[in-house]
Amino acid sequence: MKKFLSLVLALVLVLTMVACGEKQPTNDNQNDTPETVELTVFAAASLTESLTAIGEKYMAENQNVKISFNFDSSGKLLTQIKEGAPCDLFISAAPKQMNALDGTLKEDADKNPDGLDMLVAGSRIDLLENKVALAVPEGNPKNIESFDQLADLLKNGEVMLAIGNSDVPVGQYTQKIFAFYGIDEEAVVSKLTYGSNVKEVTTAVSEGTVDCGIIYASDAYSANLTVAATATAEMCGQVIYPAAVLNTSANQEAAAAFLAYLQGAEASAEFEAVLFTPLSK
Known part of the structure; x- marks a missing residue:
């Protein structure tokens, strides 16, 4: 009887060891499953529609990646980054805000006044033009019908114009247009309404609370607004959107992969659909 019990116990032990051995590959397979990565992208408000659509497509193709967007004026986003807000990828509506974080410019007090070095080396690109x-x-x-006409109407106090604040890119481009036409902003301030980002300016035009507004072509398209005129580079310079991965990011590889996707054909088509010009082609 004792021998029989010993044989039974030995058989149970062998079967248990075999069962454990069979389960091991399952654990290995589980370890092969990609970990979920949560990316935080800070982007200019004018990118809201296009980047939201692109992000949804990217997450559908890369189900381990979750992207959260923070859309606002580039100036506000820059302030948040400086104050330590978590951000993996930054896309601004003008070089000025990106320059303020670019370590290669830290010796240039005009472009990088705080001498910050917050971009991953070599990650900065010019992504789009508006x-x-x-x-x-x-x-x-x-x-x-034209900026020439607007300048005359504004100087004569015969028009109400919506523009961006001076700390946001669309407002800074507007200031250059004013300088081009010799418009004294303080002299016409009673005929101006201000928005904290381009979406607020666009809303003022859409709702008809002003006679016109200076915004981006992409925002006019997205809001189904009529464009009376487009500013030339001579008036306000090129409207370039730089992008870069932040060196404070805990997900630099994933952020770089998404930035590469933004330069690809599928994302470029989405940008072009709302009148951006991709610069990666």
């Missing part, structure tokens, strides 16, 4: 547009509400009540 255009500054003079948009009018439905019906174009003032029959505005």
